[in-house]
Amino acid sequence: MGEIKKIKNLKEFSTSADRFEGANLLCPGCAHSIIVREVLNATNDDLVLSASTGCLEVCTAVYPYTSWDASWIHIGFENGSTAVAGAEAMYKALKRKGRLKQPDREPKFVSFAGDGASYDIGFQWISGCMERGHNIMHVVLDNEVYANTGGQRSSSTPIGGSTTTSPAGRVSYGEKQNKKDMVAIMAAHGIPYSAQVAPNKWKDMVKKIQYGLEVEGPVFINAMSPCTTEWKFDPKDTMMISDLATDSLVFPLYEIIDGHKLNITYRPKTVIPVEEYLAAQGRFKHLFKDEYKHLIKEWQERVDKQWEMLQRREEAGV
Amino acid sequence: MSMENTGWDGFEIGAMLRSFDGPAKDIALTKQEDRNYSKNNSFTASVADWRIIKPVFNKDYCIDCQFCWVYCPDISIISRDKKMLGVDYDHCKGCGICVEVCPTNPKSLLMFPEQKDTEEAIAEWPEKEKKEK
Numbered sequence: 001m002g003e004i005k006k007i008k009n010l011k012e013f014s015t016s017a018d019r020f021e022g023a024n025l026l027c028p029g030c031a032h033s034i035i036v037r038e039v040l041n042a043t044n045d046d047l048v049l050s051a052s053t054g055c056l057e058v059c060t061a062v063y064p065y066t067s068w069d070a071s072w073i074h075i076g077f078e079n080g081s082t083a084v085a086g087a088e089a090m091y092k093a094l095k096r097k098g099r100l101k102q103p104d105r106e107p108k109f110v111s112f113a114g115d116g117a118s119y120d121i122g123f124q125w126i127s128g129c130m131e132r133g134h135n136i137m138h139v140v141l142d143n144e145v146y147a148n149t150g151g152q153r154s155s156s157t158p159i160g161g162s163t164t165t166s167p168a169g170r171v172s173y174g175e176k177q178n179k180k181d182m183v184a185i186m187a188a189h190g191i192p193y194s195a196q197v198a199p200n201k202w203k204d205m206v207k208k209i210q211y212g213l214e215v216e217g218p219v220f221i222n223a224m225s226p227c228t229t230e231w232k233f234d235p236k237d238t239m240m241i242s243d244l245a246t247d248s249l250v251f252p253l254y255e256i257i258d259g260h261k262l263n264i265t266y267r268p269k270t271v272i273p274v275e276e277y278l279a280a281q282g283r284f285k286h287l288f289k290d291e292y293k294h295l296i297k298e299w300q301e302r303v304d305k306q307w308e309m310l311q312r313r314e315e316a317g318v
Numbered sequence: 319m320s321m322e323n324t325g326w327d328g329f330e331i332g333a334m335l336r337s338f339d340g341p342a343k344d345i346a347l348t349k350q351e352d353r354n355y356s357k358n359n360s361f362t363a364s365v366a367d368w369r370i371i372k373p374v375f376n377k378d379y380c381i382d383c384q385f386c387w388v389y390c391p392d393i394s395i396i397s398r399d400k401k402m403l404g405v406d407y408d409h410c411k412g413c414g415i416c417v418e419v420c421p422t423n424p425k426s427l428l429m430f431p432e433q434k435d436t437e438e439a440i441a442e443w444p445e446k447e448k449k450e451k
């Protein structure tokens with residue numbers, strides 16, 4: 001315990017004993033569980049976990065079952081982060097008073113929440129955790145929609161995405177607002193580590209999770225989570241969609257250290273046109289009609305601009 | 319207990335489920351087969367009836383790359399000592415991701431109808447696909 005788990009390659013990683021179980025009720029092909037497995041398997045340390053209301057929580061704690069093999073708490077939609085922060089504060093207090101039952105074991109504190117629970121409804125709770133400096137990691141399962149309640153838009157839904165509350169049709173092309181930049185907002189709290197990850201890049205994920213679990217202080221992780229139901233693609237294609245997302249740079253992978261130093265952690269060998277990413281998902285189908293086609297060009301321009309900005313920030317090294 | 323006659327204090331304010339029977343230490347170092355799962359652990363449940371198609375494993379072509387293990391959402395690829403051993407059909411939901419990510423030619427995992435006999439499936443395994451020039 002206490003040592004960083006050695007994961008040199010995928011074969012070594014596959015000797016992990018999962019602490020997340022099957023026969024949960026997540027959809028076939030759901031990326032939430034792929035992400036959770038990669039996060040939990042990155043460490044052998046004891047874990048104190050939480051999940052905010054959302055697909056992950058609702059599908060893994062259906063009475064009389066739990067799918068979690070570690071201490072796990074659920075309270076509400078907005079306060080998974082504070083639940084874990086409370087446990088962490090209690091742990092610190094007991095430690096200070098010399099009252100820990102197993103002082104040799106240092107647990108890691110991780111809260112999982114959806115984009116709805118993080119970008120919108122739990123926003124101030126997370127911000128509070130970051131600002132108070134708890135030694136916790138908050139992981140967003142970012143499927144860009146309130147999936148669990150039937151696909152309403154969140155402030156993570158990107159422009160043009162059709163959702164039940166921003167439906168595309170004769171008068172609208174879907175979501176009008178741009179996706180909120182949560183990694184930047186969280187980094188602006190001056191926290192030691194914030195990063196964006198994706199399930200297809202498991203090695204990048206493990207590296208970032210291990211760094212985040214070791215560093216002292218709050219950590220924010222935004223994990224892209226393709227949702228077969230709401231993004232509208234075949235369950236077998238979850239990893240293909242993830243590859244399109246990272247290789248089109250729609251979801252660039254990077255980290256921000258100490259609130260300012262930005263490193264890009266993945267550079268695709270061949271950058272794929274954003275159009276291919278959009279075309280693979282039903283939620284963007286309408287963008288290929290003549291009247292909305294100009295939006296695809298705008299998408300590409302936005303992604304190019306974002307990539308340019310990230311590269312400049314990395315170069316500047318400030 | 320009727321709602322009308324009960325104050326807030328009368329309700330259960332939470333529930334706790336134990337994942338394991340007896341003491342549980344170093345679960346991260348204990349393989350599933352050596353764990354003392356409680357009846358409340360979803361490991362003891364099955365979602366086999368969700369499937370209409372299932373992945374069949376043909377070990378003849380497998381190179382133990384473990385892509386199927388890492389990307390299976392449902393902890394249904396059984397890998398031990400860096401070797402892929404097979405599919406856990408109690409927990410597999412038949413999504414087909416493992417087949418998509420399998421890099422061998424022919425694939426070492428393929429989807430078949432749920433009722434298909436495994437030996438029959440293996441007998442029908444496709445030949446190596448020729449690369450188009």
Ligand SMILES: Cc1ncc(C[n+]2csc(CCOP(=O)(O)OP(=O)(O)O)c2C)c(N)n1
Pocket residue numbers: 053054055056076077078113114115116117118121141143145146147148149154
């Ligand atoms: C305070 C509060 N508001 C609304 C809800 C209803 N609700 C439950 S889950 C959910 C959607 C969750 O969306 P997200 O956080 O993105 O997670 P996902 O299901 O997409 O993984 C909503 C709106 C609730 N449980 N509590």
Ligand code: SF4
Pocket residue numbers: 025026027029030031032055059143147148226227228229230
């Ligand atoms: S709706 Fe989406 S996020 Fe929710 S369980 Fe299904 S695939 Fe996963």
Ligand code: SF4
Pocket residue numbers: 029372373389390391392393394395405406409410411412413414415416417
């Ligand atoms: S079909 Fe899906 S759930 Fe079943 S073993 Fe393959 S990846 Fe896992």
Ligand code: SF4
Pocket residue numbers: 379380381382383384385386387402416419420421422426427
């Ligand atoms: S992905 Fe295919 S080759 Fe790799 S371990 Fe799985 S079955 Fe074997």
Ligand SMILES: [Mg+2]
Pocket residue numbers: 114115116141142143144145146147
């Ligand atoms: Mg969501």
